Amino acid sequence: MWPIRRRGRPRRGICDHLRNVVATSALSRAVLDALDAWVSEGVEPPPSAVPTVADGTLVTMEEWSRQFPAVPSALRPYSPDELYAVDRSTVPPVADRSRRYTVLLPAVDADGNETAGVRAPMVSVPLGTYTGSNTRAPGQGHGALHEFSGSTFPFAATKDERLITGDPRPSVAERHGDAAGYVARIRAAAEQLAARRxxxxxxxxxxxxxxxSWSAPRHDVESP
Incomplete structure (x- = not known):
């Protein structure tokens, strides 16, 4: 019933958590088609899905921390990367640490997945929490943010498992039932994206x- 073992399973590398496994290349293909139609035929592109402060999908770090679920063993970043004003009249340019820009984060749902943006089918119908940040493992600058690798926090397989671990997120079995139910939901999510071009x-x-196959090997997180 659950994902089988095979090559290509998610890895941690030098990070604390498994890297973000969301597949997004298909979204880029559709956007390129939309761009071509806009330039060559004047067909308006799909509406922007960028998060904004106005609709509540872009929030402060404090609000994000309140929204993000208590995922077992997840090490949350202390803060986003700071963004300072830079004096570019000098060589090399110098960051002015007395002047920093406000850094906001995309709001997340009860699973910890971002609510705005273009959500790939595997995010709309998740098997885990997929974030845009990951922290460095011990010996690798522990706790500091690592580039843009992101994280994957798989859901428990069953209700019993999540209760044992104290995971507030519904398990795979609770949300999808069986493999057929999962596939049907993925199809519906994909068709909705296609309808939006x-x-x-x-x-x-x-x-x-x-x-x-339960999106294996992307979600095969068992030990070899």
Whole structure:
């Protein structure tokens, strides 16, 4: 019932957590098609899905921390990377630490997944929490943010498992039932993206095929 072992499973590398495994290349193909239609035929592109302060999808670090669920063993970043004003009249340019820009974060849902943006089918129908940040492991600058690798925090397989670990996020079995239920939800999410011109029809079928094995190997997090 659950994802099988195979090559290509997620890795931690020098980070505390598994790297973000969300597949986004299909979204880029659809956007390129939309760009081509806009330039060559004047067809308006899909509406922007960028998070904003106005609609509450762009929030402070404090608000993000309140929204993010208590995922077992997840090491949260202390703060986002600071962004300072830079004096570029000098060589090399010098950051002015007395003047910093406000850094905001995308709001997240009860699973810890971002609410705005273009959500890939595997985010709309998740098997875990997928974040945009990851922290460095001990011996690698422990606790500091690591580039843009992101993290994956898999859901528990069953309700019993999540209760044992104290995971507030519903388990895979609770949300999807069986493999057929998961595949059906992935198809529905993919078709909704296609209707918004954010996924090509051929990639709808690719998403469905990938879901047939519980999106393995991307979600195969068992030890070798």
């Amino acid at each position: 954010l996924l090509l029809d051929e990639d709808v079928e690719r998403a469905v095929r990938a879901a047939a």
